Amino acid sequence: MWRSVASNALTFLIVALFLLGGVILFGQSTYRAEGPLNEPVCVRVQSGSNMSRVSQDLEGKGAIANGTLFRLGADYSDKADKLKAGAFLVPAGASMEEIVDIVTRGGASTCGTEVVYRIGVTRKTVQVRELDPATGSFVEVAAFNPAEDETPTDYTRVRNEADTRFRIAVAEGVTSWQVMDTLNSIELLNGEIEQPDEGSLAPDSYEVRVGDTRQSVIDRMQEAQEVLVASAWEGRASDVPLLSPYELLILASIIEKETGVAEERRQVASVFTNRLNRGMRLQTDPTVIYGVTEGVGVLGRGLRQSELRRETPWNTYVIDALPPTPIANPGRASLEAAANPDTTPYIFFVADGTGGHAFAETLAEHNQNVAAWRKIEAERANQ
Template sequence: MWRSIASNALTLLIVVVFLLGGLILWGKGEYVAEGPLSEAICVEVERGTNMRKVSRQLEAAGAVSNATLFRMGADYTDKSQLLKAGSFLVPAAASMEEIADIVTRGGASTCGTEVVYRIGVTSAEIQVREMDPATNRFVEVVKFDPAADEEPEVFNLVRTQSDTRYRIAMAEGVTSWQVVDVLKKIDLLQGEVEVPTEGTLAPNSYEISEGDTRASVIERMQADQAELIANAWDTRNPDVPLSTPLELLILASIIEKETGVAEERGQVASVFVNRLNRGMRLQTDPTVIYGITKGEGTLGRGLRRSELQRETPWNTYVIDGLPVTPIANPGRASLEAAANPDETDFVFFVADGTGGHAFAATLAEHNRNVAKWREIEAERAE
């Protein structure tokens, strides 16, 4: 009898072990298998939450087929205690394993809402954007000019949400004064900061968080620009008539202010390099404007003849060679154009009415281009 009981018990134990092993294998397979999501979604992980709540949230959203299995897999892989607060993009068909990695990996949020402080050449604006999971692109919700418009209700609302991200987007060609002017008005940031040397800030997008100092943001911009300048200087054409990285930076800033057409930068650079090589004055309006404004905002009007004739350290109609400092913060493309300009015979250029310029190697050709531009101006004035 006892032998029979023992034999049955052993058989039962073997069956149980076999079933348990099969269950574990099935669970592992389900954990790494393609998930049920038919399209991407955003998942918000609240600060202070736990894996149990998140697993239920994922199940309700249709991201995982079984909250308990997801939680057990996260426990097994030691990720249950690694949750990170934020909003995260979960792609279509993501497995439980992939989702667990997404919500515990850390780093900046990849989904949800962001506030972008845009520093433009002529104005600054604030933009609120929302991630569209289906396209993995941010969609504009609202934008406004903080100097002229009232703060929209949606802006104040997203400011209260813990997962809202913040960025500063600095355009190519803005001045250091313009950057600092905007930084002073961002109440997320702390501390005082002086206007840094012109040209030393890299136009780029910078993530910021509440409590960051303005000085630390400037330091990041300066570090990025120093690297760009060094790379451009190290790879420059040795025949370009520039003696120092500072001269490269000055020329790049002029190129940046003279054209917004990316394809033209090399040609514009060639005009100034050809003029420098021939001992011709650069005669470029943006340098005259900088001598008037010192980079503190825009001129807002055309130049007067008296201003073109007035000597300042930046007026390239009056002085020889390059001005004494950069006139803006150039981006990578303008730095590279200054270091390696196109090889042309051009020494003149004028607007062509399309947003670009007409280039010329002779004065006669240039005068014809100028006449065409005057006709375009006259037509537009009618």
């Protein structure tokens, strides 16, 4: 009898172990299998949250089919206590194993809310935007000019949320004073800065964190610009009439201020290069404007004849060759245009009414182009 009981118990144990092994294999397979998501979703993990709350949120979003298995898998992989606060993009079809890795890996948030401080040539704006997981594109929630508008509640709401990302976007052609002025107004940054040298900051988008120093942001911008200038100088054409990387930076800043049309940059560069080669004055209005403002603020009006005649270190209607410093912070494209201008016979250009310019080889052609532009100006003034 006891042998029969023992035999039955052994058989039951073997079956139980077999079934348990099958359950474990099934669980492992399900944990690593493609998930039920048909399109990406954004998952927010609040500070102090736990795997139980996260699994409930994931089940609610349809990202996982079994919250218990999700938690067991996190426990088994020793990641249950490594949850990171933030907003994380979970791609379509992500397995539970992949999702556990996403919410425990750490690093910057990959979706959710982003605040962008935009430093433009004529104005600065603050933009609040949300990532649409389905399209991978940001959707604007609010935008305002901090110098003129009331602070919207959407900005106030997200400003102190743990998973909000912050970014500073610097446009090509802004001055160093404009960058410094904006950085000083961003309350999430710390420390003081002095105005950086003109032209020393690379226009780009820079992610920042609460508590970063303003100087650390400036350092990143300057390091990036040094790389861009060195690369452009190394790849310059052998016959450009420039004696140093700094002269390249100066010319690039003038090109940046003269045209916002990408296809024109090398043509504009060719005009200035031709003038330098012929010993002609550059005669470019943006340098005159810089002589008036010295990069502080925006002129906000047309130039006066007296200002065109006034002698300043930057007035290229008065001085020979290049001004002593850049007049703005040029981007990569303008640096490359200064280093490798088109080969053209042009020594003149003027606005053509389309946002671009009309180029000319002779003064007679240029005067015709100027007359055409004056007519366009007059017609617009009468509309």
